[in-house]
Amino acid sequence: WVEGELIIPSEVCYHGKAYTVTDLYPVFRGCKTLTKVTLPSTLKHLTDDDNSYLNPFPGCSALEAIEVDKANPWLRAVDGILFSKDMTWIISYPAASKRTDYTVPSTVKRVAYGAFLGCDNLKTLYVPAAEVDQFKTAFNGTVLPI
Secondary structure (H helix, E strand, O other), X not given: OOOEEEEOOOEEEEOOEEEEOOXXXXXXXXXXXXXXXXXXXXXXXXXXXXXXXXOOOOOOOOOOEEEEOOOOOOEEEEOOEEEEOOOOEEEEOOOXXXXXXXXXXXXXXXXXXXXXXXXXXXXXXXXXXXHHHHHHHHHOOOOOOO
């Protein structure tokens, strides 16, 4: 398991061969000691068969912040939260974020499955009125009412 902060490289070597890092789901599932992660510019596949985004950090209860290389054409992080580059998807809200309330940007239209899983500090979520129904299903299995 990973402890503390992790910077994921854009390329890894295995048996002398270089591989570009384009996907990481579900590598970090349940990693309870990861506190911060930086994603490379090459990462792009965080989706399922329906092309819906998936939270790549489910069960990472110590995760406080996510960063993304600014050159990544598919993803971005704002205030430690992982979004699609166009800001229409919230992909992952760090479970150990200290925020007790959060206002979802008005550009967000979809939320990744499990995006808010384990966010026990988050007590109030402000969602654009037109998107309330979309967000209701995002909190199945959490304590956060919406």
